[in-house]
Amino acid sequence: MSTPVLKVENLKVHFPIKSGGFLNARTLPLKAVDGVSFNVDAGECLGVVGESGCGKSTLGRAVLQLIKPTAGKVVWMGENLCDLSHETMRQKRSDLQLVFQDPLSSLNPRLTVAEIIREPLYATDASMTREEADTRIAAIMTAVGLLPEMRNRYPHEFSGGQCQRIAIARAMVLRPKLIVCDEPVSALDVSIQAQIINLLRRLQKEYGLSLIFISHDLSVVRHLCHRVMVLYLGRMMEMADRDSLFAKPLHPYTQALISAVPIPDPAKERTKEAVILSGDLPSPMNPPSGCVFRTRCPKATPVCIKDAPAIETLDNGRQIACHHWRTL
Amino acid sequence: MTLFQAQSESQLQLMDAAARLKGRSLWQDAAERFSKNKAAMGGVIVLGLIAIMSIVGPMISPYTLEDLSWESIGIAPTMENSHWFGTDDTGRDMWVLTWMGARVSLTIGVMTTFIALLIGVAYGATAGYVGGRTDNLMMRFVDVLYALPLLFFIIILVTVFGRNIYLVFVAIGCVEWLTMARIVRGQTLSVKRKEYIEAALASGVRTNTIIRRHVIPNVIGPVIVYVTLLVPTNILVESYLSFLGLGVQEPLTSWGVLISRGANALETAPWLLLIPATFLAITMFCFNFIGDGLRDALDPKDR
């Protein structure tokens, strides 16, 4: 693959949370994302997986500067987005777009489909004529599998899958180079999921899009993504290309996630070695010492309690944060 | 998956080709529900009649507001001499007075509400959308104003600037926008968390466009309902101000003025109280029916 279009370095997003009473009030940081680094190449799809509450969505929004990162860099085409003023960033937004989980609530119920898709066009280029905008709206509606004749209808007249197509059209109409998809299919029926995934894949190939695909569903990620990053409690656990990750997960957390995905072969499914995680996700307000995964890790040892594992980079670019991955 | 996609995509296209191409907006749906509501539609019609009469009523009568005459003091309603609603204790024709009063009362009700609406929506939407410390400051300021009694405020204005009908507009409008601002702020807070706001931000839409296109149209429903309830409240406020002698001045009249004078002549000439009071009551009912109808029409989930 070519040079990365997006470089994220040591990204941190901490939310100040007030706790305690009136007299002993203090502000604790909620570390939603804590020191995550990764690259995205042109035309690449990076999957971000993890349980809900692990900071995936925050990560996506921080990349787009919808949430201001506390520290770290988001370098887009050689420019650190965190340094830009609000107005400069606003003009950059046509390159970087977002698709949401709940298609219906991401569309303003008072606007027609054409008005929804037209809005980004006018916002970034005030001089665009109406005819020009209409041509682009019709083209993008066709590209995402909607009939341009439906342009004057309202979101509540569409099904969930169609609404997600409208949302994708709105994101695509600016011809962005990167789209962050935040669980774009998890609110949809399984049969519709496949259509939307295929649509995203087709658009990605046709337009050379880069995607950051946030999901908790490993089978969807496996279908779509080139590389996968596994997050736990705002920290990166493992990052590898799809095939090696699914063939041989190295991190205990990845192993547990992958073993929870059903295999469509009953014989294998019965004999597979399942790693079942006990306990709940610890509170990100008060993360465990050492390795954040240690409270639920079946392989944890005393050293895991004491020291946080450093991120090791293997020869093939695979990254892993665990003391004991060699011996597992 | 690919096979599946090909099949269902063609299905989708067929289904939609058959379906209507022109969409129905939520406003159209609401208008249809509203027009099916008998009480609300009745309210609209009666209110419309009163509004029309407030314009043409005084023209029909041969008398004017300034026609005083010694011969016709305190005549009960009669078809003779065209004194359809009788005359008052100075010999002025009640028909003309009632409709002139309607004109003033309705204008005050609508104008003050309009002032309250403008200030309240702009203020509340800004506070709610900007949030944080700004919101806190702006709403505490509203709380402070809330603590000032309306009457006190108006007495100060009247003593400083003298009695003047425009002053009444301003005074009532300046007080009534407070509740409006609170309602709008609350609605804005809930709309702000919707993903379509974030989507607009992500596509580079400017803040004031977001407020205008996304926030206001989605908070306006409850606001419209409140407006229809605020108009009669303001008419009543004007009535009691006039009753206390702080409202509009003679020879200009309003329902409040007429009622206050009618109350003094209750034993000798009851129609002087009954006629304006009845119209005032009917108007209140109309606005309330319309408000109820609008609420049901705009928010069908509540039923």
Ligand code: SF4
């Ligand atoms: S560092 Fe220790 S606790 Fe953390 S994943 Fe590795 S073995 Fe488990």
